[in-house]
Amino acid sequence: HVIAGDSIRSGQGEKQATGISILSLVLGAAALAAGAGDAAMGIMMAGQRAALGDILAFTRVQESTADATGARLLSQSGISGKGLLQFFNKLQNEEYRLAVYDKDSFDRDHPLNSERIEALHQKLSSDPAWNKPVDPQLEARFERVKAKLLGFVDPKQAVLKYPESNQSIPAHYARAYAYHLGAYPDKAEAEADALLTIDPHDPFFLELKGQLLLEDGKPKDAVAPLREATKRSGDAPLIAAMLGHALVETNDPKNFQEAKQILKVAVNRDNEDPFAWYELGIIYDREGDQPRASLATAERSNLQDDPKMALASAQMAMKGIPPGTPDYLRAQDIAMVSRAELAKKDKKYRKDGNE
Known part of the structure; x- marks a missing residue:
């Protein structure tokens, strides 16, 4: 959608639909003035329906173009499109579960999932990367993300899916957040320590340790791992903002100057983080x-x-x-x-x- 400029071009579809709608109103008014009330009503209703159909068709074309662009980008990147098709199959299964069945796409702003799957399968299955295995490093990072989200969103399910017999990195990640949200700080920190034993220099393991300590009310202890995480992540804005927060929470004026510099860098790199601006505002306020x-x-x-x-x-x-x-x-x-x-x-x- 970004590459095609769909957000900019959406006005074209709206403009054309508005023109149809206005024309139907004018014709309907003319019919009404001529004494044909029923005809006027029919013209106006048909015009509104035509306008709606026009804008729905416009958005369906945008969605189909976006699908084709996604397939092209995967091909250019040498990445198999099987995952994209699996995603659309999940959408289709969800529709079946909710009893939303394929009829026709004329009253929808997206093409039918069955149509999208068929079109994408034709493009992707013939691509040289179709049977190419996923990059192991990319897959490992993705498994971390899924485990972290599960630990946050559904701690009970995370513990069931990743029992303590599972000593993989994603399992430690999931249990750390699950235990943290379940108010088991010692268990959560033990999982973070296990990750740091595997790789003591991983910025995201260090971030996890610092976050657990900070949110457990130990900001002074959180500063060291968060400072190291910020350094090793190349001053990643979200991690830097958390470090700034920890420094502020120490309530030690000696840490305020460092916090200000870190937070200023963070908002310069990502000025859409309200939390970082909030912390920076606290520093300015305390400085007068x-x-x-x-x-x-x-x-x-x-x-x-x-x-x-x-x-x-x-x-x-x-x-x-x-x-x-x-x-x-x-x-x-x-x-x-x-x-x-x-x-x-x-x-x-x-x-x-x-x-």
Whole structure:
């Protein structure tokens, strides 16, 4: 969808459908003026249906194009498309489970899963990479991700799927988070330590250890593993933000300068993390730099869809930040966007109130 620019081109489909809808209304009004009330109603209803069908057809083409692009990218990357087909088969099975059966695709904004599977199978099964085994390193990372998610989302199921007899890396990962969420801190830390025994320099094992300690109320103990994790991950923004949080939570003023530098780097690399902005705002506040604390709050509120708070904070920031500086211009941008968003919401509220 990104490569095809679908989010930009979606307006084309809407414009064409709107044209059909308006034309049907004009013709219906003409029929009504001529005294043909039933014909007018039929024309308008048919026009609305035609407009809906037109935009649904437009989105189906976009989805089919996206499928073909995905298949092409897999081929260019030398990756088998079997996983993509398995995913669509899962979607189809879910539809069967919910008694959503294939009829025709004319009243849907996506092609039928059966149609998508057939089209993709024709493309992918003839590709040289079709029977190519998955990269073992990629598969190992994916198994970690699945285990981590299961430990977070369903701790009980994680413990059942990964019993303690299973000493694999994904099993340690899953049990660590499951025990952590189940309030068994000693068991959770033991699983993290087992991972660090396997590879003491893995940044994600270090991150896990630091996260467990931090969330168990031991921020001082969490700093060392999180600092090492940040270093070995190349200053990954999410890990760096957690390190900044740990440094702030120590309540030691000696750590605040390091926390500020780390968090500034984190938001420069990923400025869409509200938590990092929140922590950076705390640092500025404790330093007595209220204008930049307000700017951090404006950034966070802007990300959290709170234009009222974003506008108030941006205005407060501009009162104390020298005009023309990057921070001042950023506060000005947030204020402008927030005003527009508030005006948009107010207009919608008034419109809904008059209907």
